[in-house]
Amino acid sequence: MTNTPILTAMLGAILCVCVPKADAYEIAEKSINTVTTSVTKKSQEKDFNVVEFLSTRLVKPGNMGFEATTLESSNSERKFVVLYFSAHWCPACKKITPRLVEFYNEKRKHHSNFEFVFVSSDRSEEEMFQYMKGYRMPWAALKFSEKIEDKSILKHAGRGIPCVVVIDPDGEVIASSFEEGKYQGPIKPVESLARILDDQRAQKALATR
Numbered sequence: 001m002t003n004t005p006i007l008t009a010m011l012g013a014i015l016c017v018c019v020p021k022a023d024a025y026e027i028a029e030k031s032i033n034t035v036t037t038s039v040t041k042k043s044q045e046k047d048f049n050v051v052e053f054l055s056t057r058l059v060k061p062g063n064m065g066f067e068a069t070t071l072e073s074s075n076s077e078r079k080f081v082v083l084y085f086s087a088h089w090c091p092a093c094k095k096i097t098p099r100l101v102e103f104y105n106e107k108r109k110h111h112s113n114f115e116f117v118f119v120s121s122d123r124s125e126e127e128m129f130q131y132m133k134g135y136r137m138p139w140a141a142l143k144f145s146e147k148i149e150d151k152s153i154l155k156h157a158g159r160g161i162p163c164v165v166v167i168d169p170d171g172e173v174i175a176s177s178f179e180e181g182k183y184q185g186p187i188k189p190v191e192s193l194a195r196i197l198d199d200q201r202a203q204k205a206l207a208t209r
């Protein structure tokens with residue numbers, strides 16, 4: 001079982017939030033109001049599937065720029081998806097990102113059934129690239145252009161960053177930095193995921209005895 005105080009110490013107590021004013025995130029935030037009706041209508045016609053949406057829209061930094069990638073998956077394993085809304089210009093993001101990288105690398109040693117996906121609020125694709133490379137993000141990211149061209153992913157975004165959203169294998173949001181409109185920070189949703197992963201590991205260990 002996860003030791004919450006230790007995990008909190010690892011991630012750091014970050015409760016401040018950056019609210020962008022003049023960048024891609026502002027465009028995205030404005031679009032929430034303008035496309036809410038159409039997105040809701042589409043959601044009623046067909047439930048938004050995060051994994052399906054991300055399947056052809058992911059990239060990872062390569063030597064010469066971004067390269068296409070996919071979520072690792074297998075027929076026998078269903079994954080949790082963690083959306084990380086962030087940007088290099090946000091002080092709170094720069095403070096939490098190294099800790100999320102540490103958390104990810106540590107948990108992946110024992111758990112393969114989760115993935116992080118970076119959703120950039122940077123001002124350009126180059127800034128997004130440098131942010132991912134500079135902080136050695138080991139996970140994939142949504143293509144820079146996709147958040148502007150297709151607003152579907154914004155249904156999970158809050159009104160500021162850093163924002164962490166945990167989505168279970170059934171596509172349900174089970175933890176978020178924003179709960180009922182109130183900012184809870186990036187730590188709580190990660191702690192929730194850690195507890196679930198560790199509980200699952202403990203149950204598997206008992207089943208094999």
